[in-house]
Amino acid sequence: MVIVLAWLNAKPTVPVNAPDFNIETIEEEQFALSDYRGQVVVINFWATWCGPCLREIPEFSEFATQNPNVQVIGIA
Numbered sequence: 001m002v003i004v005l006a007w008l009n010a011k012p013t014v015p016v017n018a019p020d021f022n023i024e025t026i027e028e029e030q031f032a033l034s035d036y037r038g039q040v041v042v043i044n045f046w047a048t049w050c051g052p053c054l055r056e057i058p059e060f061s062e063f064a065t066q067n068p069n070v071q072v073i074g075i076a
Contacts, residue, residue, distance in 0.1 A: 023075070041071045048076060
């Protein structure tokens, strides 16, 4: 019972920074999230088979155009 109460009262911790990762782009270049450290970044994970993902792409594109100070990155 004590363990359950302690678990219920525990507050989750949220990291200050997103963990860094490296991937290869479709142009075969290296991409590292750490290259954008200190900037506002929106990362959209999507898939070609995901209907809602495909429908939101124009909205992300419009958002990126209206907010040039925000880096919008799509990862499929």
